[in-house]
Amino acid sequence: MNVLARIAGPHRTDAAPLIIRRVDAIPVALPLKAPMKMAAETITAAQNLVVRIEAADGTVGWGEAASAPTMTGDTQGGLVAAVRDHLAPLIVGQDARAWETLRKSLHRALAGNGGAHSAVEMALLDLVGRVTGQRLIDLIAKPRRKAVKPMWLLGNPTIEADVAEAHAKQKQGFDLFKLKIGVKPLAKEITIAHAVREALPDTPLCADANCGLTLAAAKTYVEKTRKARLMFVEQPLAHDDIEGLKKLAKSTKVPIGIDEGIHSLADIGVSARAGAGGVSLKLIKLGGISAAVEAGKICQRLGLSVNIAAKIAESSISSAAALHLACAVPKADWGVSLTHFYLAEDIVKRPLPLANGMVALPDGPGLGIDVDERAVERFRVR
């Protein structure tokens, strides 16, 4: 770490401005190792936006956002257009060191579009960190931890495949698993929960229905999987079914998590009042890492558990940002989903590694990863 650069920092008023000379919104399609089947979509390649911000001195910062038609409504074309046509023209020629002011003016200029805002803020912070020698986390919050325990998602067509994958991933060091439910017949999903519990007697397990269950099915699932000791069941009902959430939460001791239902800081309070036990925070839903850090504080005040997640699947660019966030929030007791593990190929030179069951916060400046520009070009959607 460059100590002098760290002291100079971004807040020194006499620091030379870091003028943004170019912003690129690059659509990429990143192939997954295996298709991921969820209640409303099956993903074989991640259709993401990569943002590249170049300063006048040639330094480059990177950001990323996954398209998420069934979650944020962001399509890949929409993400590209939001950055290229609306956000980029507002920041070219501006001083990236004023990223907080820029971030606020961008949100005033373009409502919604959480993924686009998140990718731009990420790239600005990466750029500023690289120039000042600071890690991204040091620009946004006081670090609270140095590493996180990632979870592995299980969503195979058969029970046997889920059990085999759970064993294999546990050998690699994963020690927290999430079952993707709301896809198969309910009885089969209940059987899978018990089979995976039997295979991994002491490992924390949870389930995520991605809005795929009715209230009656959700009640049956939580009741009949009690012996599988699920840590929580995420988004069993439709994203806006607050009345259903109230009824379900009242009927069970199993904590109910909310993911698709969180699109703003205000939604966190709504979910808590309806009986949710915790929430999943994603950068694309909240519009960037500053808002997500704030969300983490709100969850702490409301006594909610927190899962930090990237969307299926984001490269090590977004995974690094999620990692900085997970190390910055008061708690991430419901685990961290870093989804670059699901990609057949990453777009950074050294994908974030799993070591002893943990992923460590990189100590390099900015996001702490090195983007492989040739890989970005190889996966660019033309």
Ligand SMILES: [Mg+2]
């Ligand atoms: Mg989820």
